[in-house]
Amino acid sequence: QSALTQPPSASGSPGQSVTISCTGTSSDVGAYNYVSWYQQHPGKAPNLMIYEVNKRPSGVPDRFSGSKSDNTASLTVSGLQAEDEADYYCSSFLGTHNIFGGGTKLTVL
């Protein structure tokens, strides 16, 4: 099973919005509403930001939102802040386990 496809990089200025895409297939992203997104700062463990496509765990700012259309999921970060600079990974359920995207490095200019 190949990894989900993410752009290697994305960027935006403080206060702007940026959207990161995650493309899979009809066997993963397109098949289940179990897409999650993780934020990872250097040297730290991943942190769940979005689950089940568009749900936020408690404590995650509402500046983070998720969506899905067919085989592509998206993470939008609105009102960019300096602390949002990190790597972001998408993940999709595959029937027995989850697979991950290759990751997107988000730079806040």
Add this chain to the structure above:
Amino acid sequence: EVRLVESGGGLVEPGGSLRLSCAASGLTFSSYSMTWVRQAPGKGLEWVSSLSGDTTYIYYADSVKGRFTISRDNAKNSVYLQMNSLRGDDTAVYYCATDPAGGPDHWGQGTLVTVSS
């Protein structure tokens, strides 16, 4: 608060073995599927293995099948990863995570495994 603490990583020669442990607290451990995910230096996340709460369901990535064994002890709130026949491409930080149907949610801090002579 859910807390996961991995241990057991270290330096091992190619062909060697290691056993990783993950101690959980702050949750009804036996109700949770558990997952191991690894991250090679400078690389992305890779799913390794998952195990249901009652051990009925066990899954492995093709890259580790036949070499790694996942297990758990619900009485000790712990999950394990026995890694045999280790190779250089197994070098990574290994994370354990709780794994409800939506995907891993709570993660440990990770333990580094380095396979080198």
